[in-house]
Amino acid sequence: MEAGEEFGPWLARQLRLAGKSQAELAEELGLTRAAVSAWITKRSVPRPTVMVEIAKALGTDLGTVHTRTTDTQVGLPVTWYHRPGYHDGGRDGGNAAAFAFDADVQVLARETCQNSLDERLAENGRPVRVRYTIHELTGEMLDAFRKAILWDDLHPHYSSVSQTASHQKVGRVVDAGVRDMFEKGRLVLLRIDDYNASGLTGDDYDDGKFAAVVRRQLESLKSGRGAGGSYGLGKATLWATSALGMVLINSTLSVPHEGRTERRVIGRLELPWRSVDGEAYAGPAWLGRPDPDSPGAQVARSWWADEETVASLHLTRDSDEPGTSFLIVGAHDVASLDQGTVDLDADDEDGADDDGTRDVRAMHRRLVEALGRDFWAAMTGGGNRLPLLETSVRTLRNGEVVIEEEKVDPTVTQPSRTRALRAFYEGTTVDRLTEAGQVALRTVPFKLPLAGGRRGTLGTHQAVLLVTDAEDADGVPNQVHSLRGNRMTIKKSGVAGLPLGVNAFQAVLLTGHAAGDSVPFVEEAEDFLRAAEPPEHDRWGQTEELTLRWSHTAHHRISRLTTEVNSAVKELVAKPKRSAGEGGTKLRKALTVPRKTATPRRAAGPSLPELDGLEASIGDAGEWRITAEVKLPRAEELPTMTPTVLLDVRSGSRPRLDWAELVAVDGCEVENGVLRFSPGARRAVFRGSTDVTSHPVRTALTRLVLELRAGKGE
Template sequence: METGEEFGPWLARQLKLAGKTQAELADELKLTRAAVSAWITGRSTPRPTVMTDIAKALGTDVGTVHTRTTDTQAGLPVTWYHRPGYRDGGRDLGNAAAFAFDADVQVLARETCQNSLDERRKETGRPVRVRYTLHELTGKFLDDFRDAILWNDLFPHYSAVSETAGNQKVGRVVDAGVRDMYEKGRLVLLRVDDYNASGLTGDDYEDGKFAAVIRRQLESLKSGPGAGGSYGLGKATLWATSALGLVLVNSTLSEAHEGRTERRVIGRLELPWREVDGVPYAGPAWLGRPDPDTPGAEVARSWWADEETVARLHLTRDSEEPGTSFLVVGAQDVASLDERSSGDDEEEDLDGEEEEGGEDTRDIRRMHRRLVEALGRDFWAAMTGGGGRLPLLEASVRTMRNGDVVLEEEQVDPSVEQPSRTRALRAHYEGVTVDRLTEAGQVVAQSIPLKLPLSGGAKGGTLGTHQAVLLVTDVVSDGEEKKNGPKNQMHSLRGNRMTVKKALVPNLPIGTNSFQAVLLVGEAAGESAPFATEAEEFLRAAEPPEHDRWGQTEELALRWSPSAYRRINSLTTEANKAVRELVARPKRGGGGAEGGEALRKALTVKKKPKAKVPTGPVVPELEALDATIGDEGEWRIAAEVKIPRGDEIVPMVPVAQLDVRSGGRPKLDWAELVAVEGCEVEDGILRFPPGTRRAKFRGRTDVTSYPVRAMFTSLVLELRAGKGE
């Protein structure tokens, strides 16, 4: 029989939970208080016959006393603890961290999968396995789940929020979530399980991974420069994706806490300030066992649940392997709803809708598809191995309804989701890259220098040069191009191999054949690459909370210098230049070498039938953009415009805006706007001569029009017709 926690600490906690003293237990057992004290302090252990009497006194079975892998059910029951309102009258009308992200399952997949990668147990040498389960509950299944989460105790708090929902953004979301559950009679659960991860280790309150995720905001305990997260914001996507603001957790620990590792359970609820029966509550609440060490035993802490409890909470894990299960209650996907309203469903997604679940399962089927797409798009490199190198990640998605399978578990295959890029990375791992593309399907590799600055604000100094690895391959078939997404795009990534930056390669020659490029930087270029660790640290500091680009950030400016971002701009410029040279079409003639002939056959631009020339006005489109921040903090841009065939070309106005996470984008004035090729600039308006197919212009923004310094923002450039309204 497996033994868990040491007997002394376990018995001490059971006495607190049961509200008994050592003296009272001694009296019930007809033993001296000294004997009980010796058990508590670990100086001795009770005889087997006494174990039976202890079990009777604690109201449990003998097996629980012997194994000590769970608490007894005697004493304080699992309940909800709501944080009291602030005594100074302050009010929090929602968790600000959740506003950094959209209620989107693709955003959740990116953030949670990144966290699982960061928590992978590297010492095992195996990938971290992440599984997403969508589970729709109706009827008795929904009723049973609501009973398990003590819904009747929560309902007064949701009602209080609904009464004031009109004044609170979070309140309106929660109110809509509750109404949707009752009106449609259903609830969607989204569970994220990871295996071969560290689990939520550490104390309930002291520094550790458990407290960082469950108790605190904006705390990141990610270790090592290769970690993806750094802001402590990613976990907020779990609560942002819940229309009810509720997430339940079951963690299997890689390091024992209180002598155990399995079924550490807790729930956290995020609601705005509310008043219930005249009592104000601050916001968050926790589902757990009252902690007898807190005043009045009110604060709820995690508890070691039994198998029946985790099953009722839909938190049963598949194995004893360390990791954590997060259950998002009332999962919502705003982007999926927008897609449904716009009628963007693909035909294949509508097939089989009349099977079990019928129309009712369309939402979870869409969410399933979007999860697979996001995982394949953002983590294809982490799921790719080769040359003796194992993948870092395995990911899958499955969908259920009332315990029955709607969509079988789908293993995300990077070679299917991103065929060209996967081929390129695998060729790099297997050492079969070439110097120049001469045949279809080849992968060319080239080193790109990243000159790392000295930390501490030293101007002009260079710590050393890190050699990033650029991989380029042609798109062999139309199917590959469709799967890989936009053609002629470069994916940039670092140590944990999550795609950080996706950008089109600008200024490509006309007629360039379709390609895909990958830029491996930091430890992704190889842990033995010079200054790989330093490059990881530098680039990690250059990422915003979304981890979707490299550029100026406050941390980068403070730890290095306000101009340190220019090193990244130089890396991008050199990489784009190298791609243009590698994919340039060879000149005709000149010897007719065998390799050149093979290249011409492999990289031939497909001829399309001539399209009918429109007779009405045509609208130019922005095709490529280079943007950097100048010495005075202004944005400097160089843009390329593509113009359809047509008799008349609509004049366009370039509009520069600062990207913000909420609200309208502030518009910037132009200090300079200059035509370079194929256009004229007149009073800020771009005009194009008839017959023009491409045009270029450059510009410089006016720093006096900035509401915030450029180094802490991103730029959005739009072409608007007419006068630019």
């Protein structure tokens, strides 16, 4: 059998775990303390006959002493360690990082899949495989799981949080999660397994991936090529999705730690400040083995678990391939609750709660949708380019299959964009679209600024634009999906000012490493665009990092890139429509753009900017997303204008909606909801999204009216 950790360090840790000194072990073995010290310091190793006696002294078998791939099961037991309250009386109402995200499995899929992509072992050329398992527990399996996580030890802490739930948002969520588990007799586990990934390597406390994920907040160690994350916030979605604030972890390491790689286990609990039996606790807690090197052996560290323990925690992995399994305990998805009205299968007669069945089915469907929408490019290969990612979703109840494992197929979820990317990889693109199914390619210049606020251009990165015919399965037509190195969709936007009669299309913009490793200034483009992304990584624009590292006007380079992309798209698709379709009719029914006659000009007054084009779609949250183009008259000074969004009604005044976001794209600036146009500009483009809370009715049942009003729009 192949030995794991070196004997000396392994023996030293076993003595600490068992609470024995070197002198006590020497006395039990009938040897001198110097002999034991020589083993600990790696100056010698014991004879085979002595190994037998050491195993007896440690209360373990001889195989464990020989292989040293796990700790002995004697000594300090696995338990929960709760961080003591702050000595200065400070209190935390929960982990602030978790408030950056909603309890939404689609957000969870985006962040966790991005993290797995960033941790992919690229040397072997294989994709990282990510599987999501929804597992509903009831009855005896639920009781057994609660026993495995030491629920009786945790119950006083949850009771304390429930008593103060009215004062804390996190407390209210946790209280509802506990009540749901006991009143409905069910608990939903959501496990994310990745394979061919690095795993949580490094020490429990020192700098490394393990400490960054398990011990620390707002720390990101990602600096590799094309890395998606940069804020250290993505891991918070794991705990945000747990109604109990609990995540259990089992990692198989790509680099040995303490001589081992398999079944490195730890749990982390995120609760607000609480008082239990007169003792104050700060918030987080860890499930692990008490560290004998910590004061009083109080701090819990990861441990090398046996297969039985891992199985009881529902953390058994399929193979010894490196990667990590995250188990979200008490997974909840607010959006799934709203959509949980899908029909049950006819054979679903096992007596499970109907509401629970709908919840997990809706959760399954939303995970598949999110993975196909955001990671279609990472799952696409062609030519000499292999896919970076494989994803699947399955749903279980008490170990039995509810929904078979469903592998996400990008050719089904995004057929047009997948066709475009594959044509790029295979070198079958054309200069202009002349036949159905073709993919046109254009390079678009992206001029990168000098860092440190210096004026000038560092260089020009040639982004790649791909345009092809749209298919019904793609979703909203006439969209540009923009991505960079890890091939996750970052930005989705419409194209303003499209000429009438164009055929529906889909476009893909490849930047950074996604455009090709040999493209000039590829690393600089990756660095700049990563800095231009907010924590959600769903757009490019002004950020604090962009301002600090480049300048407060650096985001204008992205606006110019958008303008160049839109111009290239319009040039590629501008041609008469070959057949009468209903796309234009649908657009006219859904959108109303007042023209010159809608707002009569005063006879002697100055010329006013006019709306000249509008693209609109309904977002995932039910908001209207618009991109509008404004035609500007020739004038030395243009008046300010206010975009006003209304709902069209048959009679009475039109309800006015609020803007959730309103940003300038080109030729203008937005200040407190008012457009100020750039001197000398002939056209301007802005985009925005409405505030769903201001919608009086469901968005899909409404028609949008956009008006451009002079001044502040009163």
